[in-house]
Amino acid sequence: CCHHHRIKVSPYEVLQLARHRQESTTVLISKHLVDGVFLRQRPDGACVFLGEQGCTVHPARPLVCRVYPLGVHVDVDGQERFSHLQPHPRSEGRYGTQGTVDHYLQEQGARPYMAANDAYLDVLMRLAGVLHREGEGAAAPDTDLLDPDRMIDRYGPPATASERRDPSQAMRLHIVAIEHWITHQARYRATLQESS
Numbered sequence: 001c002c003h004h005h006r007i008k009v010s011p012y013e014v015l016q017l018a019r020h021r022q023e024s025t026t027v028l029i030s031k032h033l034v035d036g037v038f039l040r041q042r043p044d045g046a047c048v049f050l051g052e053q054g055c056t057v058h059p060a061r062p063l064v065c066r067v068y069p070l071g072v073h074v075d076v077d078g079q080e081r082f083s084h085l086q087p088h089p090r091s092e093g094r095y096g097t098q099g100t101v102d103h104y105l106q107e108q109g110a111r112p113y114m115a116a117n118d119a120y121l122d123v124l125m126r127l128a129g130v131l132h133r134e135g136e137g138a139a140a141p142d143t144d145l146l147d148p149d150r151m152i153d154r155y156g157p158p159a160t161a162s163e164r165r166d167p168s169q170a171m172r173l174h175i176v177a178i179e180h181w182i183t184h185q186a187r188y189r190a191t192l193q194e195s196s
Contacts, residue, residue: 001068001087002047002055007039011174012116013062015148015167017049020060025149036146063113067105072114116171123175130182145181148174155180 009017011025018028032048034040039062040048049057055065063072071083082101105111127145144150148170152159155177163169 002050004041004045005047007047007062007064008037009033009039009062010113010117011120011146011148012113012167012171013060014146015170015174016060016113017057017062018149019165019167019170020057025147029147063110063117066108066110066113070101070104112168116168119171119175123178127178127182130185145178148177151177151181155184 014025014028014033017032018025021028023031029036032040042048042050047055049055049061055061067082069085069087071085073081073083075081105114144154149164152164152170152173156173157176159169159173163173
């Protein structure tokens with residue numbers, strides 16, 4: 001199940017992985033992601049984090065790995081639905097008909113990841129709205145927007161080392177930094193319009 005899959009990670013998942021590996025998000029993105037959002041694969045198609053004994057980042061694994069063999073689908077109106085994927089024959093685990101999807105998600109620690117994705121979706125939708133309203137004259141989004149540590153350094157509020165180490169606190173700081181970037185761009189555009 002850890003071979004030949006393009007695993008897309010959110011900024012919160014990048015934070016979780018980076019903190020687990022004791023790396024900055026900038027280093028993690030550079031070394032372990034492709035196109036800034038997909039986990040890198042080794043030449044044999046294995047996930048970059050698959051080791052001899054299994055997943056080397058299991059406590060910080062992405063949401064898609066947490067919910068496997070379920071698939072999570074969110075409609076445009078926010079309604080969640082789940083599908084069951086056929087597990088890989090060598091996947092270990094307990095399979096049965098007891099319990100509920102919510103119980104499984106709780107066991108896998110999935111809800112904080114889902115809440116974080118919702119928080120990021122909200123701010124990124126606002127960003128997309130600003131860029132859409134400004135049309136062709138809009139500044140290109142900062143290439144570092146999805147790099148939490150870099151954005152916190154550049155646009156974030158003052159933070160303690162412990163706040164930055166904690167993925168949930170760092171996520172909050174990152175969202176504030178993105179919002180600051182949005183505000184900065186809007187002010188910049190207003191200044192350009194006034195001067196022309």
